[in-house]
Amino acid sequence: MSVGIKDVAIAAxxxxxxxxxxxxxxxxxxxxxxxxETAIRLTGYRPNLSARRLRSQHSNTIGLIVPDIRNPFFTTLSRAVEDAAYKANMRVVLCNTDENPTRETMYLRLMQEERVTGVIYAPTRETAAQLDRLNFDFPVVLVDRHGPAGKHDSVILDNRQASATLVEHLHSRGFKSIEGLFGNTSSTARDRFSGYTEAMNDRALTPRADFVAPNADAATVAARQILSRKDRPEALIASNGLILLGVAQAMQELGLQAPDDIAIAGFDNEIWTGLIGSGITVIEQPVADIGHSAMRLLFERIETPEMAPRVVMLSGKLIERNSSKRPG
Amino acid sequence: MSVGIKDVAIAAxxxxxxxxxxxxxxxxxxxxxxxxETAIRLTGYRPNLSARRLRSQHSNTIGLIVPDIRNPFFTTLSRAVEDAAYKANMRVVLCNTDENPTRETMYLRLMQEERVTGVIYAPTRETAAQLDRLNFDFPVVLVDRHGPAGKHDSVILDNRQASATLVEHLHSRGFKSIEGLFGNTSSTARDRFSGYTEAMNDRALTPRADFVAPNADAATVAARQILSRKDRPEALIASNGLILLGVAQAMQELGLQAPDDIAIAGFDNEIWTGLIGSGITVIEQPVADIGHSAMRLLFERIETPEMAPRVVMLSGKLIERNSSKRPG
DNA sequence: AATAGAGCTGAAAAGGTTTTCAGTTTTCTG
DNA sequence: CAGAAAACTGAAAACCTTTTCAGCTCTATT
Incomplete structure (x- = not known):
């Protein structure tokens, strides 16, 4: 039997x-x-967190619910969240939903049973849509994706703007037929699609978009098809890091080079995007900032629960590389 | 006040x-x-896990202690661990140590306070060395790295063999001066170094090795130096994915191409290693297997605590790519 | 038909801590 | 130096479950 506070008390x-x-x-x-203190040292006493939590009603735990930790965006995000959490003396329980609404509700229920202090959450569009019907008894901060407008604290990129920037960039480089490959599960992909479409229309260009499950394999399949079409576009935009990876893989399989055969641009400034070929043009997201902001919002919400919901919107940064150079 | 089991009891x-x-x-x-059951549904009762854990003495929580979740090896590992955990109805608490022994002991203490069911742990060499002096009251399975020989359950790659395979491969391609860039904190890097040295000696080649903090930035700095030396080697081996990334970055900065200017090989078959240039030769680790095996060992240890420690050693697989081709 | 056993249920204890409450000691104020 | 306030301490309640124990109702066996 392990030593409890009682034993320490007796010893001291x-x-x-x-x-x-x-x-x-x-x-x-x-x-x-x-x-x-010496009694504690002598007995080797370690507090029992379950008991402490039960009595004090503070779990000191925050939940992090993301689609897949292997998506580099969420990898970096999780690291930022954890750093902030442990600084505030809190633990992090990590959940991967695989963009699966069933798993999402299961994890949200778990968070409730865990009596978490708060949750950082990147919901699918499906769950996000009914987010205000669900009534959590813990504060939630959405990251990367938004729910019903203005109802929840959230930290997201200005996705429309970012997409528009990419279109503008490619257009200014002389590309006219610009196709987009977007994820099919998140509000973020949807926003990037909107921004893309608007920017194209503004320039009297015809948008053409495809939607795909947001993982590298699915993206490879889709990209393979796009790239081998007779009316292959002059430029292709990928709506996140994994999709961009899929595109790069498909291009390699087909022996295509950017920007000679087709121009490429995407999201998420992963290190490899600078190394592949002569570099892929991307929108860089301030991922660590997003994580820290989310934690800040969460802590502030905990402190003043009645505050009106706040949306923090950060800007992406265009990193111009070779993949979007004017051909020939 | 939230609804408890008492309220349900009254309602029913x-x-x-x-x-x-x-x-x-x-x-x-x-x-x-x-x-x-209807009472539960009606009241919207959710069990309080803290109370449950306190009374039942089962935390149903496993700790995952890794250097940095952003190292792709550990990203994938964590995903495998979590999948297995949630299937067994357990939560995962994630800890990043940054290879820092102080943080390691802090987290190990936390695990104790959390009364975790078990821990999956990739220790630094420093902490690993005194692992049998520490006496945990929970089972621990080491991953990727080993402790004092045969004293702990562990799942690791056959690192010596893997390094030797790389040397053999490069040598068979005609390279003679093969340098190695290794991490300076883990037993794994040490083993890979040993394997490298032995294999070099076996072939009457002179080993030359450098040690560096196992992250991309430090590796870039070191690689930059190696690559700009007058007596630059014909081939360079990187002892993990992050170090390989650093090498690739340094090469790009210096305008060097593999295999024309120097041959490159490394560890961890990240997708980008197949896309960069014309592909980098690597040893692929069965990461998901490692994770699953670790969880299996952990569960078996929980079931039969007195069992003798077991070491599972898995083999890496050589993926030959262009970066190690015989130069022009 | 009597008895053993199994199945089911509720009262109450237990799990390890924090917190309230009340009481005691110390310090401060005038 | 008296009295008030502040600081400190311990007993006991509280947090929400699970589990033990004992009792009760059945069924099955002899």
């Missing part, structure tokens, strides 16, 4: 309450404090 | 014990069971 000749107070750094006479 | 006209039994799927008369 004080009451359990006093030990608890020493642990919580509350006022207790130096002499007693010292006795307790 | 039974005792809390009965509700608990319904929840745990123990024998209770169908009629009562149904009454309880």
């Amino acid at each position: 000749g004080v009451s359990p309450a006093t030990v608890s107070r020493v642990l919580a750094n509350r006022h207790v006479k130096p002499e007693l404090r010292e006795r307790v | 006209g039974v005792s809390p014990a009965t509700v608990s039994r319904v929840l745990a799927n123990r024998h209770v008369k169908p009629e009562l069971r149904e009454r309880v």
Whole structure:
């Protein structure tokens, strides 16, 4: 049986309450404090977090619900979230939904049972749509994706703007037929699609878009098809890092080079995008900022629950590389 | 105030014990069971995991302690661990140590306070060395790295063999001066270094090795130096994915091409290694397998604690690509 | 028909901590 | 130096479950 606060109390000749107070750094006479501290050291006492949480009603745990930690965007995000969490003396429970609404509701239920302090959450469009019907008893901050307009704290990229920037960039380089390959599950992909479409229309260009499950394999399949079409576009935009990876893979299979055979641009400034060929033009997201902002919003929400929901919108940054150079 | 098991009991006209039994799927008369179930539905009851854990002494939580989730090896590993965990109805608490022994001990302590069911752990060499002096009251399975020989369950790659394979491969392609760039914190890097050195000696080649903090930035700096030396080697081996990334980046900065200017080979078959230039030769690790094996070992250890420690050693697979072709 | 056993249920204890409450000691104020 | 306030401490309640124990109702066996 492991040593509890009671054993420490006996060893130090004080009451359990006093030990608890020493642990919580509350006022207790130096002499007693010292006795307790050595007792703790001697007994090797470690607090039982379950008991502590049960009594204090603070779980000191935050949930992080993302589609897939292997998506580099979410990898980096998770790291930022964890750093902030552990600084605030909180644990992080990580959940991968695979963009599957069933798993999402299961995890949200789990968060409830865990009595988490708060949740950072990148929902699918499907679940996001009914987000205000669900009523969580913990604060939620959406990241990367938004819910019903203005109802929830969220931190997202200005996706329309970012897409428009890519179109503008490609257009200014002389490309006219610009196709887009977008994810089919997130509000983010949808926003990027809108931004793309608007920007194309603004320039009297004809948008053409495809939607695909947001993972590299599915993207490879789709890209293969697009790239081998007779009316292959002059330029192709990929709506996130995994899709971009799929496109790059398809191009390699087909022996195509950017920008000679087709121009390429995408999202997420992963290191490899700078190394592949002579570099792929991308929109860089301030991922770590997004994570930190989300945690800040979460903590502030916890402090003042009645505050009106806030949306933090950050801007992407165009990183021009060779894949979008004017051909020939 | 949230609804507890008591409220459900009252609503169903039974005792809390009965509700608990319904929840745990123990024998209770169908009629009562149904009454309880509708009461649960009506009240929207969610069990309180802290209370449950406190009483039952089962945390159903496993800890995952890794250097950095952004290292793609550990990203994939974490995903495998989580999948297995959630299938077994367990949560995962994720910890990044940044190869920092202080953070390691802090997290190990946390695991103790959390009363975790078990831990999957990739220790630094420093902590690994004193692993048998520490006495955990939870089972630990080491991954990717080993502790004092044969004292702990662990799942690792046959690192010596893998390194030797790379040397053999490069040598058979005609390279003689083969340098190695290794991480400086893990037993794994050390083993890969040993394998490299032995294989070089076996072939009467002179080994030359450098050690560096296992992250891309540090590797870039080191690689830059190696690559701009007058006596630059004919081939360079990188001991993990991040270091390989650093090497690739340095080469690009310096305008060097593989295999024309220098041959390159490394570890971890990340997708980009197949896309960069005309592909980088790597040793592929069965990462998902490693994760699953680790979880299997962990569960078996929990079931039969007195079993002798087991070491599972998996083989890497050489993926030959263009970066190690015989130069022009 | 009596008895053993199985199945089912509820009361109450237990799990390890924090927190409240009340009481005691110390310090401060005038 | 008296009295008030502040600081400190311990006993006991509370947090929400699961589990033990004992009792009760059936069924099955002899």
